[in-house]
Amino acid sequence: MTRKYLARASLWLVAATFATLIAACSPTISHHGYLAKPGAFGQISEGMSRTEVEGILGSPSTTASINFQGDSNYYITSVTQSRSFLKAKETSREVIAVRFDRGDQVTSFAQYGLEDGRIININSRETPIVGGELSILQDIFKGILGSKPGF
Numbered sequence: 001m002t003r004k005y006l007a008r009a010s011l012w013l014v015a016a017t018f019a020t021l022i023a024a025c026s027p028t029i030s031h032h033g034y035l036a037k038p039g040a041f042g043q044i045s046e047g048m049s050r051t052e053v054e055g056i057l058g059s060p061s062t063t064a065s066i067n068f069q070g071d072s073n074y075y076i077t078s079v080t081q082s083r084s085f086l087k088a089k090e091t092s093r094e095v096i097a098v099r100f101d102r103g104d105q106v107t108s109f110a111q112y113g114l115e116d117g118r119i120i121n122i123n124s125r126e127t128p129i130v131g132g133e134l135s136i137l138q139d140i141f142k143g144i145l146g147s148k149p150g151f
Helices: 002-023 050-057 134-144
Strands: 026-031 062-064 074-080 089-100 106-113
Touching: 050 074, 050 089
Parallel strands: none
Antiparallel strands: 026 074, 062 074, 074 089, 089 106
């Protein structure tokens, strides 16, 4: 009876281990930013006022108020997927850009996806060092002579 109990307990332990491994490998999906209402983008038209646009889309994620020829509102949505210890990957991005003239009337609007943009690393967490890029000879002499100024 003890062997039968141990066999059954070890079978449950193996099943629990596999279930834990499978759960650890399943992706975690995160939604960030603006949550668009279905069909809201289709209600925007040229000539609408800023208050009408914000009434339909809500407050923007960010604005570009250079005010050279008018303002712009940006509504940004991002979906990322990560798996246990792997780096998170952006799977979807949507940017709604609404441009206004100086009188706060819509002049143009567009919707952009992940395929329309390129990723710019704003914070690479690397501090630039003056003279950090060494030539091959400088690198060799640095190893031979040690770290002296100028090398």
